[in-house]
Amino acid sequence: MSHDPSSKVDISRRNFLSSLGAVGLGLLLPGAANAAKGRPDEELVSLHDLSKCVGCGACVEACRTANAHKFPEPVKPFPAMYPASVKVEDWSGKRQVTDRLTPYNWLYIQTARGQYQGQRFEVHIPRRCLHCQNPPCANLCPWGAAAREDNGIVRIDDKICLGGAKCKTVCPWEIPMRQTGVGLYLKLLPKYAGNGVMFKCDRCADRVAAGKVPACIEGCPYGVQEFGPRSEMVAKAHALARNSGGFIYGETENGGTNSLYVSPVPFSTLDAAATTGAGKPHLSPVRDMMADEDKLAYAALFAPVAGIVAGALRLGSRLSGGPKNPTDVAPPRAGNGGEDLANGFGNGLAEGPDAAKKNGRDKEGGR
């Protein structure tokens, strides 16, 4: 039997877990596990060579034009919100703003000027959502409105988002921007829950789905960005950094993002020199925000197994002469507190409802 090297099976952890998810859920949620679709499961990455960027803003214009049909058209007057301390965020009258992120401006050019190794520098950095590999905005969205797709694009569904802005709070760069007066919340409880819709770069998902590159990449006259599979782009970024003595941002930040920046000046220097703040993200190091959850996920996976083993051991000890069945040993009266958890949970609690009432014990879980 011949063996085609191109079809070799990659049993990396990623694929293993993807298959686990696909097998476990594919049956119940048709189309849920994208790993089952047989598409190449490499994420798409954009690589910025910042040494080429002149800050002309053509990419910003291209983004605004290509995505104009996705921009919010809020209904006014905005519904009153309770409590009164809840603030309206309205950018609909400031659509022309291009020097920061807004619901109408998903990309802006951040500029850092200063001195590095005795030389003056001016570096322009196109800033937008970095499309994290494990995005907190999507993982912590309580409403399922934000999601990561298998090609690495992280999107917020503007038909579902309620505008609670949690995604912005948990995003290490506070990227998503809110516009009040649009979206699903208007149809639910506009006074008490929600406050519009969150907007950010969706990596031109519609264009990418049609096989095109994002508008900002196509619109750049200087070829600052390249777009391709992660492994290829990471290799290129490293080669670029090596050859130019440059620095990389985005590869490991927040556990890894699908936007890579290569700069001739260290990012700590750029971060100190650039204006940061609301709508103007920083360039500091970011630890993997989901690292604890990843560990706890494995604990949750093994928790039922531990419980089952403890239950079986308990039976084993009872059969070999340990404490007997609760009804055998526990008289039906109040005050029999049962056994210690550490002792194996199991002795009996047996009381009448009257006793339970008297003791205030008639709680959820007791019976």
Added chain:
Amino acid sequence: MSAPQTIIPVSRRVAVAYVAFVALLAVTGTMQMPLASRYQIVAVPGLAWLGDFWLTHKLHYVGAVGLLTLTGYLTTRWVLEWRREFALSGLGWIRVGILVLLVFTGAVRVLKNLPSISFSPTPTMLVDWAHLGLAFLLGLVALGRLSFKASYWASPEASERQPRDGAPIS
């Protein structure tokens, strides 16, 4: 015996542990919605932590680990030891059903939150909504049980004396 009895196999401590884990999950789960700052809960002394999405998120995982361990333990014991003597009432089975679905939808979310797994947005959203709705339902069942003094356990005496369809005893 003359007094009505509901004998249950779990110890008081287990019952308390169950309530504690469910309460932790309910509170931290509710706080995944951005309510704490909007409704000034964070201004209440001692409750500022409820506004920390990361802390409540991790605590939700911790609560899940606790509840899953307890569930594994109790299910095993019930199947191996208690099944015959301590049958569940209809309400008890409803609670089990809700818990199973809650665990399933929660597990989907936990899997999805791993760096290596992606699910399509629509099923993810439906799973989120189901998890939220099921938690609400579990609360309703608990409230209903308290207000109607119902039991999650079938009374051993009742099941001995009464036919299954609930017809009057002749």
